[in-house]
Amino acid sequence: MLQLHVIASGSSGNAAIVQDGTAKTAFLIDCGICKRDLIAGCEGAGVDPASLTDILITHDHSDHTKGLGVAVRGLAKLGARLTIHASSAVRAASKPLEEALGEETVIFRSFRAGEALSVGSAQVHVFRTSHDAAESFGFRVEGEGEAGAADILGYLTDTGCVTPEAHDALQGVRLLALEANHDVSMLREGPYPYLLKQRILSDRGHLSNDQAAAELEQLLSCPGATALEQVVAMHVSRENNLYMQAQEALARVLVQHQHPASALVAKQKTPISLS
Numbered sequence: 001m002l003q004l005h006v007i008a009s010g011s012s013g014n015a016a017i018v019q020d021g022t023a024k025t026a027f028l029i030d031c032g033i034c035k036r037d038l039i040a041g042c043e044g045a046g047v048d049p050a051s052l053t054d055i056l057i058t059h060d061h062s063d064h065t066k067g068l069g070v071a072v073r074g075l076a077k078l079g080a081r082l083t084i085h086a087s088s089a090v091r092a093a094s095k096p097l098e099e100a101l102g103e104e105t106v107i108f109r110s111f112r113a114g115e116a117l118s119v120g121s122a123q124v125h126v127f128r129t130s131h132d133a134a135e136s137f138g139f140r141v142e143g144e145g146e147a148g149a150a151d152i153l154g155y156l157t158d159t160g161c162v163t164p165e166a167h168d169a170l171q172g173v174r175l176l177a178l179e180a181n182h183d184v185s186m187l188r189e190g191p192y193p194y195l196l197k198q199r200i201l202s203d204r205g206h207l208s209n210d211q212a213a214a215e216l217e218q219l220l221s222c223p224g225a226t227a228l229e230q231v232v233a234m235h236v237s238r239e240n241n242l243y244m245q246a247q248e249a250l251a252r253v254l255v256q257h258q259h260p261a262s263a264l265v266a267k268q269k270t271p272i273s274l275s
Contacts, residue, residue, distance in 0.1 A: 002122075002143045002151045003275040004175050007041030008033045009157075009234050010268035014064050016177070017047055018122070018153060020143040021275075025120025027054035029139065029155060030064040035074040038067065041271050050078040054119045057086035058129075059136035059158060060094040068100035076105045083107040085117060093134035113137060113165065127169045129159035132204040140169040152227070153177070157234040160205040162215045170215075172224025175274045177266070178216065180233035180246040181206035187240040206235065209249035216253045225259070230274045232264040243267060 005017040013032040019025065026047050031038065042049040052075060058064055072082060084100060088110045091097055101108050111117060113128040125140040138156040145151030154173035156166050170176060187197055187208075199205050207215075212233065219225060231254075233246035243265045251263035266272050 001145055001275065002141060002153045002175060003273060004153055004155075004177060004232075005041065005045035005047065005271060005273045006177070006232065006234070006266040007045070007271045008037065008268055009266035010236060010238060011063055012268055013037075013067065014157070014235065015041065015067070016155070017042065017045060017052070018141055019045075019047055020121050024051065025053070025122055025143070026051045027056065027119050027122075028052055029056050030058055031055060031067045031071045032063040032065055033067045035067065035070045038071050039074065044271050045273055049075055050080050052080050052082065055082055055084045056117075056119070056124065056139060057084065057090055057094075057097065058138065059131055059133035060090045060097070061133055061158070062096065064158070065094050065096040068096045072100045072103050072106055076103065081105050083109055085109050085111050085119075087111060087135045087137065089134040125169060127165040128163055129156065129166060130161050130163055130204050131158045132199060132202075133158075138166055138169065140173070145174075159207060160203040162207070162211070167215070167218065170219055171222045172227050174227050174229050176216075176219075176228060176231040177234050178212050178231055178250070179207040179235045180209045180212035180241070180249060181235050182208050182237045182240040183242070183245055184208050184210065187237075190240050192239070200240075206237075209241065209246050212246070213249045213253050216250055217257070220253065220257045220259055228259065228261045230262050230264060232266050232272065232274055234266050236265060236267070238268065
């Protein structure tokens with residue numbers, strides 16, 4: 001069964017571990033945190049840091065990549081040999097990624113939207129998102145569940161709208177990581193400069209609580225919706241949102257649909273695990 005350990009989620013840094021307990025596969029999605037926090041997050045989740053085999057990069061912004069260099073060197077000392085997966089455009093735009101790829105122990109593999117990656121025992125399907133980065137992506141992870149059935153995780157964050165590819169990829173998942181970055185009223189009335197507010201609200205910005213709830217509602221009307229067990233609100237802004245509001249926005253949809261899945265929220269400094 002797949003597990004998702006969100007070590008950190010927010011504008012100060014992001015990192016999450018996907019673990020396939022059936023085959024002992026463990027890989028990282030993004031690394032925008034320091035080595036100390038990454039190691040502590042691994043230990044708290046019961047994941048041996050040395051067992052990490054791969055790092056998948058959603059996009060080039062620093063809150064998703066700034067810890068790559070030190071993390072790679074630290075993990076290498078523990079015995080990890082890592083393959084970093086990113087698009088060529090993201091590699092070209094990210095200095096931290098280039099720094100990490102300078103380490104002798106690291107292998108780089110480029111990907112494009114629509115491709116399926118073999119990462120340990122899991123198949124990772126890459127889909128395009130809509131963000132003001134060089135390129136940005138989300139992931140549908142397919143692993144082995146009970147009695148040999150497929151177990152599926154969807155990961156969508158840092159996107160101003162839900163692309164058709166993303167919506168298709170998130171259908172039928174058991175675990176869902178879904179961005180709920182801001183409350184629109186809080187953002188509009190808050191202290192951010194006008195241009196930054198417009199960026200966040202744009203189709204190349206971040207999903208609001210209402211947009212996340214609308215997407216969840218659509219997904220619950222799709223085939224395979226009964227598979228959903230847990231949905232976690234991701235990349236919640238500490239300036240323009242409240243953790244409780246993001247969680248409740250998703251929880252209300254589940255209640256309205258009388259769906260038994262639980263709604264959770266990922267935080268900046270408090271790791272959370274879905275299983």
